[in-house]
Amino acid sequence: MQQLKLALSWRLLWRNWRSGELKILAIALALAVAVVSAIAIFSSRLDQSLLRQSNTYLGADRVIAGRFDIPKDWQLEPQKFSLQQTTVTEFSSMIFAGDEMHLASVKAVGDKYPLRGTLAISDIPFALGEDIRIANTVPASGEVWVDSRLLPLMNLAIGDQLSVGNQDFLISQVVIREPDSNNGFSAFGPRVLMNQQDLAETGVIQPGSRVTYRWLLSGEEHNLNDFEQWVKPQLGDHYRLITIKNSQRSISSALDRGSSFLMLAAVIGVLLASVAIAIAAQQFAHRHVDQVALLKSLGASAFLVRQLYFTQLLMLGIIASLSGVFIGELIQTLIAKTILSFFSIELIAASWTAYAMGFVTGLLCLLCFALPPLWHLPKVSPLKVLRRELAVNTVALWVKGVLGIGAIVLLIWFYSGDSFITLSIVSGFAMVILLGAFIAWGLLHYTHQLGSKAGSFWRLALSNLERYRTQSITQILVFACALMLLMVLYAIRSNLIEEWRLQLPENAPNHFILNIAPYEIEPIEKIFTDSTLTPSPMYPMVLGRLTEKNTIKFTEQDRQRSNALRRELNLSWSDTLAPDNKIVDGQWWDSWKGTKNLPGVSVEAEEAGEIGLALGDVVTFSLGGLELKAEVASIRTVDWNAMTPNFYFLFSPGALDTYTANFLTSVFIPTDQKMLVNTLLKNYPTVVVIEVDRIIERIRTIVNQVSKGVELMLWLVLLGGVMVLIAAVNASMTNRMQETGLLRALGSGRQLILSSLAMEFATLGFIAGAIGVIGSEVLLLGLQFMVFEGPLKPHYELWLAGPLLGAGLIGLLGVISCRKAISVPPNIVLRELF
């Protein structure tokens, strides 16, 4: 019997589809799923691919770093999770060659290093272009690869020997680029890269030596996540997990904001499609009241009717959702092919959850938006076959309203996982509905009065709107919500792209020059000015170690907790607050009054949190054996996205005057003047140059990619908006066709009817656009403030575009939808309707 019902449901579904009654419902559903699938699949692929690309800056997908060697039993685990692993040991050591000696940053690497990214080497110091090779191996046992600048510093050449600890090594190559070299400014000494096997022989690592052990891991994202779950509880205070998100803030921030936007686009796409689903389901239910009455008069029980209809709905849901996932996959392939081909990024496959998300969305939308309008169908009285005027007890409006709002909140929450986005969108909706109903009522009244004084088609159009006031207001609200969501998405996309562009201006400094001795300032500045480059001002920088808080020495436990306590810090002073710094607590120097007769220090907020520093605390630094005490005067946030020099600790002017400072500057060096870096290093080997041009280029590429994806999504969501408009226009079609048929039967000309219809819909669209603009400004206010953290500003361009776009789009759709009523003879129109 159950099989028979399934077969019957299937046949009924097919017949309903054939008669065209399910088309809008199915298309809206498939569209919702397609939008979400395309976004989820594309985001997942882009996210994973960019993450993998970005991971080249770590040399791995995940890194575990600590002051102690990685326990041997831990190293058995990665195999269980199908992960690759290798280890890196880093320390500073004095190296010797004949009479020369120098403090170098030694790095001993395992055979598989690096797991992500590449190591660039050369036979020629300071090599450029074709002289650079990608290393397929690591230094052989007994050999080292060194930084080019080490050679002039120690009067060495390739082929010479140097010694690290007890062991002599042959210099066989120079290291040009390491994938994981940009991990902060701490490694000042020139690099000496050696094989892990030789490390023990050197004898340099003794108990208590300052060594950083890094455990590099790579593999599939889900395996890495599983591994993370296993490893996190083991880390304790001695080890920490490094991911791209916590090590390369600029990249992860661009990715996060891009993902936030895409998810917002998905939410808006789903909401638009859901409104279309709700309207289409309402229409479907309305048309099926007679059918249900007939089925029941033929002996179908309410239970059977419910089974038949709900099974049909479920079947439709599954088919439309699968189609949606398929369409989504096609769209994302198109995006990937057309857009990403410009960039050298190889996209990896999306995770299965992205596909599942689209499918679940379809069923969720159906459950929340299509089921409530159909809920009452089984309760339709069979008596309706005899008495058509019998009222149908539909689900109460307030119940539908509560369900609808609940469903919207649920969906937004499901996709964004963000209470501010949820709150903003729901406030926007509430604003449009409450204020919109009030404004629409007033405007309709006013336009009616206006129409009574106007020409014939205006009069006809506006009196129609006034006559069906409730229907008109409902339609205006639906149109307004759709237009509001589209305008929000447009505005956010524009703001986001503009902001990204501003954040990374074309000539942002892309090289940091550190460790400049006071006597080197002038000649170095001259090198740049001779090449018509303008470096930023020289920042004084003193190396110091933080030793005490409120005269209590930091313990070993404290040091394990905070990286800043384990290394020498770059300290600086400044009389002005950099534009990307914000004081969140305390005062800047101009209004700060110290209470302890000590110089002031401003601390970066996250660092202050990690170390546990608060306003008024006295911190003690050790600067080359000298002690400096200072009072915490302010806590500051720093925009790490801005590629400018920033410091964790900034002192009040004069506080560092008695200490020997080195200087730091940053400069924009265009690609064709890249040779300057070598000139600088050859002449001033103690200077450290940190090249961030590759990071900036990578961020720019990522931002470009995400921007293109964002634009395409906007178009896809626009399609969802048009879908709502079509569904809403269609919903009022029966009445309009009836009237148009009658008017034509009574002799009205096609021109008059066409013009009046166009005016009627355009007026609806204009009012809806105006209300949509108000709603979108409210929504944008919340989103910009809470989610995208952009500047709050009105979007004047929308104020005019919203109403005009509404009038044009809805006027056009209205006329297209009504064209049948105008082109078919009126008797046929009327016969079909009565």
Next chain:
Amino acid sequence: MIEASQLTKSVDTAEGILTILDSINLKVDAGESLAIVGASGSGKSTLLGILAGLDIPSSGKVVLANKDLTIMGEEGRAAVRAASVGFVFQSFQLLPGLNTIENVMLPLELHGVTDAEKKATDYLERVGLSHRLRHYPKQLSGGEQQRVAIARAFASEPDVLFADEPTGNLDTTTGAKVIELLFQLNQSQGTTLILVTHEMRLAQRCLRQVTLEAGKIVSDSAPSSHVLE
């Protein structure tokens, strides 16, 4: 076959309680044909709806095929309708999205009849529409649509056929043809026929006529044993 006793139907209106049917007593035997006649608003359709189990009376009792409809819930009445009742309506009530044969198959499919298509084709042949199987209602004339409705009603071989103004939407000639067909099938299947009409020509084709006026039976052509006291 059908027995109604002390049937009353009243509804609340703005002007107070309106009595549509007032203490109706009626008994219809199996195979009998009954016409309920009366002016508009006399309560004909309401009576038909209650006798067929589509509606419930305010008081009184209806027994159809030995089952008391008035003590049953809607689900129970639906089961009785499924087993024993067929309908022909004034407005045909064909589903516009279904073609001719699908409309006739619908009740058969609902009842789980396995050879629904064969049976539907058979009945459409009997009403002379075997050449219109795949046509949609809007492609058929009014008379043809009502013939499809008749085929649909007889295809599920009901014990009782209720017809509500079956010729109400048809011209005289077409109406006459439809009446002929209805009675022909009725006789061949031995179905009990209860129809509501204000067309005397149709009423007279029935063995028995009952006239309603303001919710009361004012005349009954049946032997007195059929009128319950």
